[in-house]
Amino acid sequence: MPVRARAYAKINLFLAVGPRRPDGYHELLSLMQSVGLHDTLDVTLARTEAPSIHFRCTHPDVPRDERNLVHRAVAAFREEFGVGDPVSVTLDKGIPVAAGLAGGSADAAAALLALSHLYDRPGDNGRLAELAGRLGADVPFCLVGGTARAEGTGERLTSLPAHPGVWLVVWKPPGGVSTAEVYARLDEARPVGPEWAGREAAEARLAAAVEALAAGDLPALGQALYNDLAQVTEHLRPEVREARERFLAAGAAGALMSGSGPAVFALAGSEAEAGELAAAVRGLPGELFLTRTVGRGVQLDLGVRRSQKETRASSPK
Secondary structure: OOEEEEEEEEEEEEEEEEEEOOOOOEEEEEEEEEEEEEEEEEEEEOOOOOOOEEEEEOOOOOOOOOOOHHHHHHHHHHHHHOOOOOEEEEEEOOOOOOOOOOHHHHHHHHHHHHHHHHOOOOOOHHHHHHHHHHHOOOHHHHHHOOEEEEEEOOOEEEEEOOOOOOEEEEEEOOOOOOHHHHHHHHHHHOOOOOOOOOHHHHHHHHHHHHHHHHHOOHHHHHHHOEEOOHHHHHHHOHHHHHHHHHHHHOOOOOEEEOOOOOOEEEEEOOHHHHHHHHHHHOOOOOEEEEEEEOOOOEEEEOOOOOOOOOEEEEOOO
C-alpha cells in the first residue's frame, strides 16, 4: 500500500555559527522548531521489474533527478538496507522552495520514514538517523521534529518539550540565496581560528531562547531570537531586512530570518494577530503564510487523503 507523508518545515529560533571545520562544515548552535507548513509525499513500492526510482513533483523548480534530496534519500535507503524494489514518489510542494525552511531536508526525512514503514523496519531508527546525517545537516532534525537544540553541523540533537500552537507569519520573497555564498561571506566578514571564541556567549543566548520558549513568554522569546547569517543575507537581499522591520513595526513579538534565508518569520500571539502582522508585508512581492508550531517533523497518513491545514494569506504573482 502507498504511504502518504507530511513533511513539516523547520525554522531556526536561534542560530549561532562557529568556525569552519576541516570538512568544510561549520560548528553550529541552534534552536530548531517544526512548523505546520508542509509538503506531501506519496511513496509506493512500484510493481515493475526495473529497480528504478520514479520521482514526480508539482513544483517546476524542483529537480527530478539525483540533485533532489528525495531521490538521494531513496537511493541511500536502498543501499543501506539492501533492498532494490522500484520506488515511486510524488511530491506536492507546500513549503516554498529555496527559503531556508529545510523543505528539501524535510522531504528526505519523510521519504526515509515512509520507506521504513513500507519495509516494516520500526526498529531501525538509529540507522535512519545515521543515514539522515549523511544526506544533509537538517535531515536528522526533520526526522524527529518538534523542538530541539542542535549542535555540531546540526546532527547532534537534544529534544526539548514540544511547544505546538504558537502562531507565526512566514514571508518568502521571490528567488533564493546561495547557502554556500552566505557562509563564505560570513567567514570573510569575521575570520576566526579553529577555536570558537564566542561559544560561551552563544550558549548563554541560546539558553535564554530555550527558557523563554519553555515559559511561553513570546516577548522574551522575541528578544532572544538570533541568527548569525541574517546580516549577510539582508545585505544581499535588502527586502529581507525590510520585511523583518515591517513585522516589528507592526507589533510582532519578534521577527527573524530562518536559516540562510531568505524567508522571514514573525511571532504572533493569536491567529487574529498573525493576520494583522501579515498585512504589514502584503505589499512586498513574495509568498505569505500563516502557520503554527507543531510537535513532529513527519506525519505518516496511511490511507488518508491530504487535508491542507495551512492558510495561504497571499500569493502574488
